[in-house]
Amino acid sequence: MANPSTESDPAPTGREAPAWLALLVFLACAFVPLREALLDPSGRALLAVDTVTSQLPWSAHLAEQGLEPDVANAELSDQGTVFHPYYRWVVRSWLAGDPPLWNPHVYLGAPALGNPQAGVLDPQVLVLVLFEWLAGEPGFALGLALTAWLRLGLGAFGAFLLARRLGLFGSASWLAGFGFGFCGFTVLWLNHPLGHVPVFLPWLLLGVEAIARARRGGGSAVLPFALLALTSAACVLAGHPETSFYVCAFVGLWCLVLARTQRAAGLLAAAGLVLGACLAGPMLVPFLEYLGDSAATAVREGQRSTFADIDLVGLFAAVAVVATWIATGARRFGGLFERRATLRAGLRIGALALGALVLGFRGLPEGAVLAFVPGLFGRPDEAGGYLGPGSYLEEASLFAPLAIAALALASIARGSGPLRGRGVLIVGTALAWWLAQRAPGLLELKQQIPKIGLGATVRLAPVAALGIALLAAEGWQVSKRSGRVLGMVGVLALALVVGPVSQWARSTAPPPAPSVTALETAGLVVVPQERTSARRIELEGWYDPERVQRVGVRFVPQRTDAVAMGGSGTSLDLFDAPSATARARLSANDVRVPDDVAERARWFRSIYLDTSRLSPGWWTIELALEDRSGAVEHVPVTRIDVVRPVRFSSGFLLGLALWAVLPFAFRRWARILVVGGIAVRLIGFAEGLNPAIDARRVFPETATERVLAEAPPGTRFMGGPGVMPPNSAMVRGLYSLRGYDGLEPLGYFNFVPYVLLPGVHPILGWNARGVDVSSPLFRLTGVQRLALAEPFAAPGWTLVAGPDAGAPRFAEVHVYAADEPLPRAFCVPRVIGLDDLVSLVRSGTGFDPRAVASINGDWRPRTPMQRAEVGAPRSTNTTVEVDVALDGDGLLVLTDMMFAGWEAEVDGERRELEYAYAVFRGLPLTAGEHRVRFVYRPASLRAGAALASVAFGLALLVGLLAARTRRGGGQEARP
Structure with a gap:
């Protein structure tokens, strides 16, 4: 594996564009898709809140104002439902002097500092605090637009500088900047916490290289070390630890490879990376605490595969590709392959193509082709919407223009080139790309790693994007005829990846139509058309609650390689009455509900069924009916043929492949044309995917x-x-x-x-x-x-x-x-154990929450209270105060979430809290008047702050040692 840094820095040939010009160009290009929000921050908002305000009550309010509810990009729903509300609350809390460590506004309360996506300590969110402090809510909107603009521009500029630092110059460095700065992941997740992270990747690598350069030249590495640590901390604080981990892991690999030849520089860079992560301890440690006590961990643990689930054929294909690449570059065979470079390249391309074919047919996701042709099934910002598999955000995150992918493949096949660190780039890029595509074999193997295996592999896309951009830039810089030939061969190899679209679109012969007799207990009223390409399908039906305890929907595939989806209770909302569509069908006598059931029938609707979760082909829809004894009967009711509409013809794909050959066929006189064309393609991809929303649609106040x-x-x-x-x-x-x-x-x-x-x-x-x-x-x-x-x-x-x-x-x-709500805080005279409460609930006899409560501990009232007065709680984000007066012993119940870090003080003295009803806060009290104060003081925050303090001290120590220990370049090991 080649060392990321060598002893001398190659000089550019010819006149190079100044760095400031590149920065201006990249910022100008980033301005194009974000121009509406940047030019009119008071009238346009960048976060896609229209995904929320298209729902009630805002949709009705907007309709009254003459603004029909509309959604520019439905895939951005998290921006409206999660991040805009969270950022508004975080900004208001900081400005009010009420630290947003705990969020009482969702669930029964939840950690906010422990949820990095809330942005409590994210520098890119804290900027919004400053902007709102300076200019109010319009400043908040301007801050959103400016930070998004800088993420795109600075990400591209960082890749541009990194390419130069690694030995690429001229148009190649521009290609690297555009290839990474406007890659699919950065553009699609731009305004999510995931999109806050990728911008740091090239800058972290630049920091490592700066340390290596300083150590070789005998200069001080203190400043680059400090900047690397601060950049690492900002990357971890950026709001998505999963993506930050993958980014920092790749940079850590770069440091380890560097340490093989420049031990001091590699270890110093690794120390800066680790210390930077430790500086983010005040967020990182609470996050780990929350993660360990969250549903996310429990759910993902249930989805983890076992060693027995590993696809051995897929794993063998991936290993064979890597083994072929290593063997053709091994020194013992070097003489043969130096004399016969074409043979080496042919073996490498053949292995890659064969691996792509095997992995593709072994279960590569249907949306893998979107890495090269992201508009194949439409786009979510277009009128027809995205009609492909899964989520467009996930499936198209690996998008790189076919020309860039072909150039990268040509570079890999060559076996040598001017790009320093190409070995670690090739290995890291290959692993990141295949894992992000959820390649069979590799995916199951990765899931065996404790904790790390639970992470979504699509978050590796930024690593793959940077590697592809740099390798493509190297392939572009190589001017020999062999490079051009290899590039054209690379296009053909990529066609083997794009080609399997035909197998993904295949169908099967229709199954026999279900023969269904009239059901007395349940039935469907609204069913989808038999042949459908719609993104969402609607089902509606009824069931008899006296004879059916639970009803669900199941989709059974006709294809043997597809998997049944659903089961009892899947994707259903229950209603007391039919919808207007169902009433129309009932009135037309198309279907009927038995007369003796009609009065008590309940109605279910599957308004969330998404055909992107179904493979193309025929599916039988079954009702899963569970009776009072628990027995489940699956009754087939209808069938549908799921069709995946492909927007582009095979001729278009052929034209795209031919266009990808242009960089190799017309290199010298078409440099600006080709690089400019790739830039236009990438900017065009970004256009419309992060739409600016009319400010009048941003949560207008409603009567509701x-x-x-x-x-x-x-x-x-x-x-x-x-x-x-x-x-x-x-x-x-x-x-x-x-x-x-x-x-x-x-x-x-x-x-x-x-x-x-x-x-x-x-x-x-x-x-x-x-x-x-x-x-x-x-x-x-x-x-x-x-x-x-x-x-x-x-x-x-x-x-x-x-x-x-x-x-x-x-x-x-x-x-x-x-009519008779329970107050937020009240006292209970009788206390039982949790097991007794569970038995009470399961018995169905009911209980009075104000008369009896459960706790996990052994405390019981000695003299149970007869009367208690509990005042209205007074709250901030991290405190709740309650005045209580009671005439005996009792349990004070505060119906807020019990979680590690909450403490109680009674009349200024600390007391132990109990889990009331297994989830709420309970506090044993004795007779008398008390002032009770609940305070959120998480030990994880103190531990994180201590970790950051130690890291800061170590950083200072390492910096001082590095300043005193200046080595000359000759003292470092040489490759």
Whole structure:
């Protein structure tokens, strides 16, 4: 493996463009796709909040204002539902002097510092605090646009400088800048925390190279060491540890390879990288704590493959490719392959092509072709939308123009070139690319690594993108005829990857139509067309709740290589009445519900079914019906033929391949033309994928929000399907029982199933329609308002606002208030163990939460209280104060999430907290008047701060030693 840094720096041939000119060019190119938000920050907003405000109540409010709800790019929903509300709350909290360490507005409360995506310490989010402090909310919008612009421009500029530092000059360095700065991952995830990370990758490598250069020249490495540590810290703080880990791991590999020939420089660079990560300890340690007690870990552990699941054929194909590359570069065979470079290149390209074919037919994802032709199945920002497999964000994250990929392949096949560190680049790029494509064999093998194996491999795309860009730049710089020939051969090899589109689009003969007799317990009313290419399909039906306990939908493939999707309880929302579409079909007598069932029938809809999760071909749709005994019957009801519409013909793909040959056929006089064409292609790819939204669509205040805000402070509400999705209420400071942060407290995750109605999916059905609103456990959540799109009838709930004329007051949706809500804090005289509570819940007899509570500990009241007065809690993000007076012993229950780091003080003295009802905070109290204070002081934050302090001290020590120990270049080992 070649060393990333050699003893001398090759000089450019000819006149080189100044670095400042490159920076201006890259910033100008980054300006093009973001121009609307940059030119009009007060009228346009960059984060795609239209994905949220196209739902109620904002959609109704916008319609009243003459603005029809619209979504420019539906794939960016997380920007509106998660990141915009989180960033607004983080900015407001810092400006108010209320540190956003804990977020009380989602779930039952959740760590905020421990969730890096919240951006509590992310420098790119803290910039927004400064901008809002200077210019208010318009400054916030301007900050979003400016930081996104700088991420694109500085990422490209860093790759440009890195290419020069590694021995590439002229148009090759420009090609590297455009290839990485506007790669699929950076553009698609630009305004997600994932997109905050890639910009640091080339700058980290530049820092390593600067240390190596300083050590060789006998100069001081203190400044580059300090800058490397700070850049590493900013990379880790950037908001997505998964992506940061992959980026830093590749840089760490670069340091280790450097240490083979420049031991001091390699170790010093590795120390700077590690110390920088330690400087991010105040975020990193709380994140690890939250991750360990989150649903994300539990869910991903359940998805981990075993050694028995490893695809040995796919793994053999990958190993064979690497072994061929190593063998053809080994010194013992060097003489043969130096004399016969064509033979070496042929073997390498043949191995790569064969590996691509084997991995492709062994299970490479259907969307793998989007790495080269990202518009094959449409784009999410276009009128027809994206109709391909999975998520466009995930599948197209590896996009690189076919010309760049062919150039990189030509460079790999050559076996030598001017690019320093090409060995580590080739190995790292190959592993990153194949793992990001979820290649069989490699993927299962990676999943065996503890903790690291749980990470999504698509996050390796930035590493692959930088490697491909640098290798392509080298392939472009090589001027020999052999390079041109190899490049054209590379295009043909890539065609073997693009070619399997035909097998992905294949179908099968239709299965026999299901023969279904009239069901007395359930049935479908709304079914999709038999042949469909739609992204989403709708199903709606009914079931008899007296005879069916749970209903689900299952898709059974006709193809033997596809996997059945779904099961009991999959993707269903429950309703009391049919939709307008179903009523129309019932009125037309197309279907019917038995007369003796019609009055009590419940209705289910699968509004989240996505055909991108289904392979092309025929599928039989079955109802999964579970009776009261637990027996499940699968009844086939209809069939569909899923078609994947391909926008481009084979002729277009051939033309694309021929265009990719141009860099090799017309090298000398077409440099500017070809590099410019690639730049235009990449900028064109970025155009429209991060749309600027009309500022009037950015969470306009609604009557519904004003009604919800009238509930007692700190009490929660719950929205129905399509009404105020998770996190959106944070923009008004409201408290919602639902939330989304990518982690989710494990206690909350385990609590959810106990308050759901039978047959409801614990994720897709977790809304006001899917819960038992009269159950004691649901009352404990502190929900005092429900917001639903349709009328709702349940004992104990009263309509307080709605869109109908008969409502007490106006709101865009139907808002119901609890008649006898539980307060947020109350005292309980009787305490039992958790096992006793579970038995009580399962018995179905019910219980009064104000009369009995469970804790995990052994404490029990000696003299149970008869009366207690509990004042209204007074809250900040990290504190809750309550005044309590009681005449005996009792358990104070605060219906907020119990989590590590929460402490209690009673009259200034610290007391131990208990888990009340397994998820809430419980505090044993004795008779008397008390002032109780709950404080969030996570030990993980103290540990992270201590780690950062130690790292800072070590950084200073290493810097001083490096300053005193200057070695000449001759003292370093030479390759």
